[in-house]
Amino acid sequence: MGRFLPFLVGVLLAGLVFWLMRDYGAGRAPAKRAESAPAADRGGSPDPKEPGDTLVVLYAEEPDSLNPVTSGGLTSSFEIIDNLLPQLTWSDWAGCRLTFEPFLATGWEFSPDGLSLTYRLRKDLVWDDGIPVTAADVVFSYELYADPDVRSVRSPSVRRMGRPPAEALDASTVRFRFTEPYDPDVMLSHSGMNLVPKHLLGKADRRTLRGHPSGRAPLGTGPFRLKEWKPGESIVLERNPNSKGRRVPLLDRVIVRQVPEPAARVAELVAQRADMMETVLESDIEPILEAGDFRILRRGMRALEFIAWNAKNPLFADREVRRALTMAIDRGLLLDRLVSGGGVCYGLPAIGTVSPLHCEAYASDVVPLPFDPDAAAALLESRGWKDADGDGVREKGGTRFSFTLIANTGNARRQRIQELVRPMLERVGVEVALRDLPTNLWNEKLLSRDFEAAVGGRQASLFLDLTPEWHSGGKEDFNYASYENPQVDALIDQAVRERSRERAASLWKQVQRLIYDDQPFTFLFWRDHLVPIHRRFRDVRANALSSLFDLEEWWVPKAEQKYRERKNG
Amino acid sequence: MGTVLRRLLATIPLLWGVCTLLFLGIHLLPGDASLYFLHPDLPAEDAAGVRESLGLDRGFAVQYGCWLRSAALLDFQRSLIYGRPVAELLREALPNTLLLASAALLLAFGGGIGAGLLAARRAGRLSDRLWTAGSVLVYSTPAFWLALMLLLVFAERLRLFPASGLASPDADFLPLLERPLDRLWHLALPAVSLAAGLAAAVFRFVRESLLEALAQDYCRTARAKGVPEALVLRRHALRNALLPAIQLLGLQLPLLFGGSVLIETVFGWPGMGRLLVRSILNQDYPVVLGGAFGLTICVVAGNLLADGLSALADPRIRREA
Numbered sequence: 001m002g003r004f005l006p007f008l009v010g011v012l013l014a015g016l017v018f019w020l021m022r023d024y025g026a027g028r029a030p031a032k033r034a035e036s037a038p039a040a041d042r043g044g045s046p047d048p049k050e051p052g053d054t055l056v057v058l059y060a061e062e063p064d065s066l067n068p069v070t071s072g073g074l075t076s077s078f079e080i081i082d083n084l085l086p087q088l089t090w091s092d093w094a095g096c097r098l099t100f101e102p103f104l105a106t107g108w109e110f111s112p113d114g115l116s117l118t119y120r121l122r123k124d125l126v127w128d129d130g131i132p133v134t135a136a137d138v139v140f141s142y143e144l145y146a147d148p149d150v151r152s153v154r155s156p157s158v159r160r161m162g163r164p165p166a167e168a169l170d171a172s173t174v175r176f177r178f179t180e181p182y183d184p185d186v187m188l189s190h191s192g193m194n195l196v197p198k199h200l201l202g203k204a205d206r207r208t209l210r211g212h213p214s215g216r217a218p219l220g221t222g223p224f225r226l227k228e229w230k231p232g233e234s235i236v237l238e239r240n241p242n243s244k245g246r247r248v249p250l251l252d253r254v255i256v257r258q259v260p261e262p263a264a265r266v267a268e269l270v271a272q273r274a275d276m277m278e279t280v281l282e283s284d285i286e287p288i289l290e291a292g293d294f295r296i297l298r299r300g301m302r303a304l305e306f307i308a309w310n311a312k313n314p315l316f317a318d319r320e321v322r323r324a325l326t327m328a329i330d331r332g333l334l335l336d337r338l339v340s341g342g343g344v345c346y347g348l349p350a351i352g353t354v355s356p357l358h359c360e361a362y363a364s365d366v367v368p369l370p371f372d373p374d375a376a377a378a379l380l381e382s383r384g385w386k387d388a389d390g391d392g393v394r395e396k397g398g399t400r401f402s403f404t405l406i407a408n409t410g411n412a413r414r415q416r417i418q419e420l421v422r423p424m425l426e427r428v429g430v431e432v433a434l435r436d437l438p439t440n441l442w443n444e445k446l447l448s449r450d451f452e453a454a455v456g457g458r459q460a461s462l463f464l465d466l467t468p469e470w471h472s473g474g475k476e477d478f479n480y481a482s483y484e485n486p487q488v489d490a491l492i493d494q495a496v497r498e499r500s501r502e503r504a505a506s507l508w509k510q511v512q513r514l515i516y517d518d519q520p521f522t523f524l525f526w527r528d529h530l531v532p533i534h535r536r537f538r539d540v541r542a543n544a545l546s547s548l549f550d551l552e553e554w555w556v557p558k559a560e561q562k563y564r565e566r567k568n569g
Numbered sequence: 570m571g572t573v574l575r576r577l578l579a580t581i582p583l584l585w586g587v588c589t590l591l592f593l594g595i596h597l598l599p600g601d602a603s604l605y606f607l608h609p610d611l612p613a614e615d616a617a618g619v620r621e622s623l624g625l626d627r628g629f630a631v632q633y634g635c636w637l638r639s640a641a642l643l644d645f646q647r648s649l650i651y652g653r654p655v656a657e658l659l660r661e662a663l664p665n666t667l668l669l670a671s672a673a674l675l676l677a678f679g680g681g682i683g684a685g686l687l688a689a690r691r692a693g694r695l696s697d698r699l700w701t702a703g704s705v706l707v708y709s710t711p712a713f714w715l716a717l718m719l720l721l722v723f724a725e726r727l728r729l730f731p732a733s734g735l736a737s738p739d740a741d742f743l744p745l746l747e748r749p750l751d752r753l754w755h756l757a758l759p760a761v762s763l764a765a766g767l768a769a770a771v772f773r774f775v776r777e778s779l780l781e782a783l784a785q786d787y788c789r790t791a792r793a794k795g796v797p798e799a800l801v802l803r804r805h806a807l808r809n810a811l812l813p814a815i816q817l818l819g820l821q822l823p824l825l826f827g828g829s830v831l832i833e834t835v836f837g838w839p840g841m842g843r844l845l846v847r848s849i850l851n852q853d854y855p856v857v858l859g860g861a862f863g864l865t866i867c868v869v870a871g872n873l874l875a876d877g878l879s880a881l882a883d884p885r886i887r888r889e890a
Contacts, residue, residue: 056738061847064651072605072650151619153606207622210652231661232839233735259733259837263717267725267732274738287725440600440852447607563739 051239053556054253054563055537056274057548058265062232062258065215068194069144069152075278079548080235080256084220085194086133088119090246093300093544096359097501098462100188103245104133104195104221108188114181114499117191121172125244127197127219135168140198142166142176142191149206157190166191181499186463223249223552232258243552250555253563254548269294275534278547281413282341288532289342297542299529300357302460304350305338305417306521307405308480313452315403322519323369324379328428329421330371331524337420338413339527346530350523352512353469355460357544361505363512369519377428387429394429402431403452408442414455417524421455446480456480462544464508466492470515481520488514536560573873580869587865588640588858592633595854601625602649602852623649636858645859650851655859658844663863665735666840669833670825670867672756673763674818680764681771682814688772689779689810690802700772708769713831716762720835723758730758733837759836763828767821771814778810785809811882819875822868 063077068085071077090103105119125133142165144150146158158165162177169175176191197219204212216229223245224237237254257274259265266284268274270291280288280296288294309316309325316322331349339347348356351366385394385401394401405421407414415436422432432453437445445451458469467473471492472484488511495507516523531542538557541550556562603620620626624635639646645655688700707715724732731737737751782788783806791801826841833842841860848856880886 054738070652148618149622151606151622208647208652211647211654212652215652230735230839231658232665232843233837234738255738257734257738257837258839260843261720261733261835261837264720264724264732264835264837267720268734270725271728271732273731438598439850440598440604443604443607444600563742 049250049539049553049555050558050561051250051555052252052558052564053536053561054255055251055276055551055554056255056257057276057278058257058259058268058274059278060258060260060262060265063235065210066218066226067196067209067212067215069141069150069154069196070210070212070215072153075547076256076258079278079546080237081194081218082222082546083224083237083254083548083551084218084222084226085196086125086221087192087194088121088138089188089192091189091192091545092550093357093462096357096361098185098189098545100185100192104138110184110187114178116175116177117187118169118173118175119191121174122244123172125221126242127199127221128225128240128242129197129219131197131199133195133197133221134171135174136171137195137198138174139164139166139168140202141193141195144196144201144206144209145193147206150209154193157193160186160190180497182497183463183499183501183504185501186465186496189463223247224254227253234258245552247552249552251551254551269532272534275537276547277532280530280532282339282346282527282530285341285344285530285532293535294532295535297531297533297540297547298346299531299542299547300544301348301355301526301528302357302544303527303529304353304355304458304460305413305524305527306350306456306458307417307421307524308446308451308454308456308521309519310449310451310453310480310482311484311520312449312482313403314399315401315452318383319518320379320383321385322522324376324383324428325425325430326369326376326519326522327372327379328376328430329424329522329524331368331522332371334417334420335525338416339525346528347525350526351516352523353458353460353466353515354464354508354512356526357460357462358464358508360501361464361508363509363516365509366513366516368523373424373428380428380430385429392426392429393431400431401429402433404433404435405453405455406435406437406442406445406451407455408439409436410439411457414457417455447478449480449482454480464504465496466508466511467496470511470520483515483518483520485514485518536562572876576869576873580866583869584862584865587861588636589633591858591861592636592854595849595852595857596629596632598852600852602854605650605851605853625649636855640858640862645862646855648848648853648856650848650853650856655855658856659841659859659863662839662841662844662860663867665838666826666829666833666842666864667867669756669759669763669829669838669840672760673767673825676760676764677767677771678814678818681768682775682811684768684772685775685779685810686802686807688776689783689806690798692776692780697776701776704769704772707765708773710765712762712766712828713835715765716758716832716835719758719762731755732758735839759832759838762835763825763832766828767817767825770817770821774813774817775810778813779806782806782809808882812879815875815878815882818878819872822871822875826864826868 059076061074061076063071063074063080065071065077066081066084068081086104088103088105089100092099104121104125106122108117108119110117121135127133142158145152145154146163146165160178160182162179166174166176178187200214200219201212218226223240223243225240227238228236235256239249239252241248243249259268262281265277266287269277270287272293285296309322311317335345335347335349339345349368351363351368354362356362380394384396387394405418407418418434422434425432446454446456468478470479470483471489472479491507491511495504495511498504498507531547533540536556538555539553543549603623603625606619607616624632636646647654648658651658684700688697691697720732723730731754735752735755740748740751743751788801788805791805829840830842830846833840834846841864845857845860
């Protein structure tokens with residue numbers, strides 16, 4: 001019988017586990033949680049703000065690193081990094097554009113020729129280990145960003161700078177040199193990236209910097225500092241009492257949890273085991289709002305969805321044909337079906353790749369082509385595409401108007417676009433085959449222009465520069481549609497070098513009008529970046545820059561605080 | 570001892586085969602890990618530089634040779650995406666997967682054997698038929714679907730269990746004694762999802778073997794001697810009936826680790842499965858190969874354990890060994 005002991009123990013343990021979980025699950029949550037305040041008490045913010053409580057945020061992916069130079073560009077990485085590491089300026093999105101305030105720098109000035117930008121630095125800032133932050137750290141950080149051995153994804157930001165990008169004039173003055181005079185906002189923004197300590201990384205091998213331990217234990221000076229990183233699970237930030245920023249944060253801690261499955265993120269949020277999600281699908285908004293204690297922040301229209309027509313393919317070489325295809329697609333229906341939730345539409349019709357957030361430069365006068373299948377059919381007919389054999393598909397010179405529309409698997413929204421668009425195009429005599437590809441393969445196809453038509457998306461840049469997407473200069477990999485228009489090229493070249501904001505905005509508007517006339521893409525819609533957050537957090541600002549923007553100002557009234565420390569650690 | 574050594578030596582070609590196939594598979598996919606670092610504003614020459622710095626511009630044979638040489642020295646190189654040593658990533662993820670797999674095994678064998686005993690005692694009655702029909706249903710349910718259903722019902726609707734993670738966000742504030750309970754609470758849904766299919770298989774094996782054993786002469790003799798039925802079942806029939814279930818353990822281990830890939834992704838369990846999914850999607854081949862290496866060793870170790878348990882339960886196997 002003794003030989004069966006392990007099995008009997010197993011059975012007993014399994015029973016115990018079930019029992020423990022049943023009792024614990026049912027009884028624990030109400031005992032742990034402080035009651036939320038009634039809705040009527042949640043009005044204006046009393047003064048002064050009260051410190052305490054913890055914010056639990058859910059992200060889909062774990063940061064690959066907290067070193068801003070080597071991080072691969074995941075949203076979670078940079079939203080955390082901005083709260084840990086210093087920047088020369090503190091940027092905000094106000095109205096239609098980025099604004100800049102002093103942070104590590106006390107002030108800055110542009111040279112008369114517009115080729116250099118000089119910052120004066122504060123002298124009281126120190127890294128977490130007590131060593132002062134100096135101009136040498138700024139110079140060193142930018143050396144790293146520019147070093148090809150480091151392969152920083154942020155290297156495009158130093159592409160317009162000289163080599164070395166920055167020089168220290170003294171311990172608290174640093175000058176950036178640019179290859180040409182550019183838009184001042186671009187110069188300020190590109191010189192305002194997160195800094196890293198030279199004394200920690202100065203001797204590190206740059207080819208293996210990505211794996212340097214500091215990427216998981218960064219030294220900062222920001223409002224928060226890293227307390228703990230539980231791999232694959234969560235990152236715990238704690239208030240930095242020595243923060244020399246605009247104020248010492250009010251929240252005790254911020255816990256960033258990684259939950260890859262969208263359904264699990266929603267379940268965690270509605271069960272109040274988290275306070276905020278970095279982003280949410282429109283279709284999930286209703287259950288979250290029904291849970292009662294959440295509201296939805298809108299970060300602005302930065303995400304564009306489009307269909308790219310590869311102009312290298314003879315089917316799409318004719319501008320009129322592309323216009324006909326756009327008119328055959330009911331973009332209003334797509335908005336209604338794909339970017340609406342709880343009776344609210346969280347999107348806008350798109351007319352280009354400039355986000356409506358850039359309201360000064362956004363060509364609001366461009367009227368989208370109407371949805372008019374009859375006009376689309378007539379236009380195709382006039383360009384020689386006729387259905388001579390009566391099989392429902394148009395032909396021209398022996399070529400059938402038939403193509404494959406690709407999208408990436410795992411993106412349910414794009415797959416729905418494929419499904420909805422196919423019958424619309426079939427109605428005007430265009431045959432569409434659908435194909436879903438793994439994201440890397442889909443990306444590879446777009447980069448190599450090895451596709452006919454593709455459903456794609458783009459996160460709009462916060463700086464206006466349409467060179468990568470529309471310039472035909474030959475170096476740009478992201479002109480998916482192989483678009484070429486010398487007039488557009490000339491206007492882009494002029495706009496990126498224009499230092500007057502008004503004149504640049506006017507040039508960008510002209511670019512948008514020309515591109516919309518040519519329809520290299522069918523621009524489908526912009527969608528808002530939606531962030532659900534628990535109502536107990538006050539003075540919350542999530543804007544186009546970050547979901548965790550201005551985090552040091554967030555606070556929770558004492559009566560509503562949920563996480564109270566009983567013991568340390 | 571000789572058997573164990575022989576089995577361990579046979580693991581070497583197995584590991585080589587598994588890793589070589591995976592290496593081929595990843596390199597047959599279009600694109601490579603450099604896509605992770607490409608940014609819309611990165612010029613083409615910089616993109617080529619990224620490939621070069623990751624060593625992806627070298628020929629297939631050179632990359633394979635380098636990896637094989639490192640693996641022979643048990644150095645699994647660095648992740649192309651994280652830049653960290655693969656061994657370090659495995660050290661973080663493997664214990665979580667082993668915890669989940671052990672809990673699933675415990676549940677599957679505990680539940681399967683217990684239910685098998687109950688069903689065999691009431692063979693042919695309604696409860697036996699219900700157990701049997703239920704086991705067919707559970708066995709034919711895909712684990713990931715079951716996981717999503719458990720998540721929707723028990724986490725989102727009833728809010729009885731957490732939907733994700735290893736521990737509560739406020740686990741640091743819990744009294745010391747509550748912390749292990751918190752872990753168990755988080756383990757519940759992933760472990761049940763992973764265990765369900767295996768438990769159904771164990772149940773069917775145990776039930777059939779018990780019924781077969783109960784019809785044997787030695788059980789009939791025991792009954793004739795006045796031994797109560799429950800004792801006949803436990804003491805005389807169960808030991809024989811357990812053998813196929815133990816052999817099932819060895820067979821099911823690879824499926825268990827394979828299943829954990831999906832379950833860990835659904836429940837945000839930071840184990841090998843999630844690490845592998847992320848690495849496969851990013852074509853981070855050193856991590857994929859290192860992970861496969863680690864899991865293959867776990868499967869071999871599990872098989873050795875199953876053989877040991879079989880020998881414990883069956884004296885004939887001990888004598889043969």
